[in-house]
Amino acid sequence: MTTTNSNNNTTVLVTGGSGFIAAHCIIKLIEAGYEVKTTVRSLTREPEVREMLRQGGIEVGDKLSFTEADLSNDKGWVEAASGCTYVIHPASPTPLKGFKHEDEMIIPAREGVLRVLRASRDAGAKRVVLTSAFGAVGFGHKPGKEPFTENDWTPVNDTVPAYQKSKTLSEMAAWDFIKTEGGKLELSTVNPVAVAGPILGTDYSHSISIIQNMLYGKMPGCPRINTGFVDVRDVADLHLRTMTDPAANGERFLAIAGESLWMVDVAKILKRRLGDKAEKIKARNIPNWVIRMAGATDPVAKEITPMLDRNMNATSEKAMRMLGWQPRSAEDAIVATAESLFKFGIIK
Template sequence: MATNSNSSKMVLVTGGSGFIAVHCILQLLNAGFLVRATVRSLKRESEVRDMLRQGGVEAGDRLSFIAAELGADTNWKEAASGCTYVLHVASPTPLNEYKHEDEMIIPAREGVLRVLRASRDAGVKRVVLTSAIGAVVCGHKPQTNPFTEKDWTVIGDKVPAYQKSKTLAERAAWDFIGKEGGGLELSVVNPVGVLGPVLGTDYSHSIYFIQRLLEGKISGCPKINSSYVDVRDVADLHLRAMLDPAAGGQRFIATAGESIWLVELAKILKENVQEFADRIPVKEVPNIVMRIAGLKDPKIKAILPLLGIVLNTSNEKAVRLLGWSPRSTGEAILATAESLIRLKIIK
């Protein structure tokens, strides 16, 4: 990407301290863009700059910060002002304890609409929304064919609140663009489980499983199937979705390829990360044991609907339309482990 033509263009990245967002900021700065990042508190600026340094970039005055929250109108107009593009990566954190699912659904949906309104009013060219695979794969009957961008989560009683919130927020975004978006363009990226190099202590929940395996805190792997993707490739797909004319009005699944079972993930680690190999279990926990544990543990209960379900996904559209070329699942897993060990997060 040509640096000189980008140097006068400002890109707003929402939720700037998050795992995917920091990698997006890294790649935007490397491509020559100016970046403005929203954070809930300006106290996080030094932390974000430290993570960027860990990624090899001294941002200087090419990066600025503004305090804005998805749940309030304050500063969104100022945040979008003067921006050519917006990467809306911010998302309400999944709550483990909630009285009603609306506690997750309403902030997610309202937050997306706040950002889209501010972007439209500021004359932004295109917003790239970070949705999730949870807006694609839930609520379906078991299937062997890979899920594609044509699939949408079927909202029902068994769909967990977080996945429901991502689905309804993305639906609201497409509705907004269709009815009141004006000239604003929208592209959506739906990442699967995001792995890859951590730059600090803020990272995706997919990485906690690898962390716990390396720390010897897991006695066996639930029978859960998932696709994975490296965070560097997720950021790369965001930039392609932002810049490529073919990406306007499209959604893209960010996945490295074939889904794998958790026990296969554990085997990749055990075979390649010698110093922690003896801690890593490569046995599967029977579903019945998980169901009994789920009676007492709400975190385990939340994953019970996924037991034994194949969740294969296709990256064919992003590869064909945008020339995207992601790293393999194995590379993403090992890059995660390497960074957790290097940053001494694994003791």
């Protein structure tokens, strides 16, 4: 384990320590010699988080401390941010199923971000790195030829699903806060596409379910959906680079490995690399009309219908050029996801 002594007296807060991206950020920070604080909604989750980190190859000992704090209220955030030079904020309310109005998703996401920014400013932190999303960049646009960049923003209109809208509005609120009441606090954002890579336990991001459902053989084939992929370990690495590089202040960074992929490409990668373990995967396209018809009664089909045949390619040229970031391939990230799902017995 590599440690850098110069970071020993620097404390970093990582919000939502049981989260997929958060746990990998904690691993990277401890390996780099930082002291880390993390928040959990209930302190009963501390043993679970420590076990996840153990699965990731590190014993954190007293280099990690826990504070109970929930994004939906103020309690605990002042204590959590106290003494921290940097704050990495991946925690976010999970996508709700069956919500009646999109505000049920949008308001908690925005309020949670502002709560963390206020606590960070009041604690005298230097910089917050907000984990935003490709959802705040590449949804709701007219089809185009060029890959999405950090200059693109998802328009906040009725064509955009509630989750992506919540990511867009909460990131916009963060930039407004910095401009109007942030004081000396600096802000940068990391906007990952679908995050793949090794899970560390049974709590992981909804992006993983794409690969999980394929391996289960639940899908009769692949909808004509296109998405970028990036490995969670590289997303964590980008958070650390963004946290300390002076040039990253005030910047957004897209995180994608190579070109985006069609679902059928993902199926073919898994079949080629996993052999018999991928025998249930059906590497063929489902016609769009089938998905549209299913959307009349199936909420999942309805949700993906607007994404059919849309190229969601993006570029991480900025992160590579400014921060020297070099992600592993999307293929390796996808295979690492699958292998970890087998390792934890989630796929038998």
